[in-house]
Amino acid sequence: MNKPAGRYLRSGKVKDIYDVGEARLLLVYTNRLSSHDVMLADEIPHKGEVLCRLSTYYFSKCSISGIETHLIENPSPDQMLVKKLFLIPIEVIGRNYVYGSFWKRFQRHEVKLPEGTDPILAAKLREPIVEFTTKLESKDRLITEKDISTYGWLTPDEIDEIRTVALRLNNMMLEDAERAGFILADFKVEFGKDENDKIVLIDEIGTPDGCRFWEKSKYQPGRAQDSFDKQIVRDYLEKEKGWNKNPPKPGTKLKEPILPDQLVQKTSQRYIEAYERLTGEKF
Ligand SMILES: Nc1ncnc2c1ncn2[C@@H]1O[C@H](COP(=O)(O)OP(=O)(O)O)[C@@H](O)[C@H]1O
Numbered sequence: 001m002n003k004p005a006g007r008y009l010r011s012g013k014v015k016d017i018y019d020v021g022e023a024r025l026l027l028v029y030t031n032r033l034s035s036h037d038v039m040l041a042d043e044i045p046h047k048g049e050v051l052c053r054l055s056t057y058y059f060s061k062c063s064i065s066g067i068e069t070h071l072i073e074n075p076s077p078d079q080m081l082v083k084k085l086f087l088i089p090i091e092v093i094g095r096n097y098v099y100g101s102f103w104k105r106f107q108r109h110e111v112k113l114p115e116g117t118d119p120i121l122a123a124k125l126r127e128p129i130v131e132f133t134t135k136l137e138s139k140d141r142l143i144t145e146k147d148i149s150t151y152g153w154l155t156p157d158e159i160d161e162i163r164t165v166a167l168r169l170n171n172m173m174l175e176d177a178e179r180a181g182f183i184l185a186d187f188k189v190e191f192g193k194d195e196n197d198k199i200v201l202i203d204e205i206g207t208p209d210g211c212r213f214w215e216k217s218k219y220q221p222g223r224a225q226d227s228f229d230k231q232i233v234r235d236y237l238e239k240e241k242g243w244n245k246n247p248p249k250p251g252t253k254l255k256e257p258i259l260p261d262q263l264v265q266k267t268s269q270r271y272i273e274a275y276e277r278l279t280g281e282k283f
């Protein structure tokens with residue numbers, strides 16, 4: 001890794017952010033990993049590079065398809081020089097399957113399924129769905145389009161534009177997932193605005209951290225699915241550390257590594273495998 005240029009600004013869960021002037025940021029994708037909303041002290045070798053290269057792969061596809069993104073260039077394989085944009089404080093969620101918080105809301109009768117969708121866990125939605133959650137609050141919360149425009153974050157036309165882009169991104173990622181033998185159950189993307197109020201795709205896209213990928217050959221509707229890369233870590237923490245009953249408080253940062261070396265190596269290999277299967281390129 002090159003020593004990052006610029007002035008250190010802050011660290012998110014996965015990326016370190018530097019201000020390099022001229023309305024640009026340097027994003028350093030690190031090897032940090034979270035599970036159960038807890039930051040582990042263990043690092044997964046090559047994970048940062050996998051996320052950065054996968055995002056770059058999709059951002060490049062976007063530019064060919066006329067979808068504007070923040071990518072300028074990669075100073076090194078785990079670093080991304082990007083346009084600094086005004087963050088739109090929402091996360092845009094695309095869904096192809098009934099899962100996660102959407103399944104919970106369905107069970108509480110808070111959402112209707114598109115007509116023809118089986119009312120069971122992990123069923124395929126008859127049509128993809130786009131939803132919005134808040135971003136800068138302690139817990140992500142679903143937000144209506146009406147509230148997004150009432151808060152003055154986006155106009156109804158801009159919301160439509162973002163929904164259309166999210167569906168195009170979904171199609172783009174579905175193509176690769178299909179070829180790779182993965183199911184893309186759902187994904188999250190973020191957008192910013194430039195000085196002319198143009199909407200631009202930011203952050204990361206198409207990575208195992210921001211998407212739920214399932215192994216297609218193991219898919220069985222009606223039960224919980226293994227998510228491709230992190231499941232082995234989740235399983236270990238639940239079986240060996242009792243996190244299914246007693247996880248640390250969400251948001252906790254652990255100080256000491258707790259994963260066996262073999263599991264760390266295996267997780268690293270899974271991230272690399274995801275990269276290779278999705279892009280069809282050698283890591
Ligand atoms: N082009 C950009 N301009 C401004 N902020 C950005 C841009 N791209 C990403 N970000 C923000 O930088 C942070 C990336 O770090 P990350 O570790 O993913 O954080 P988080 O813990 O919020 O997921 C996110 O808060 C994201 O919204």
Ligand SMILES: [Mg+2]
Nearest residue numbers: 012013014203
């Ligand atoms: Mg993030």
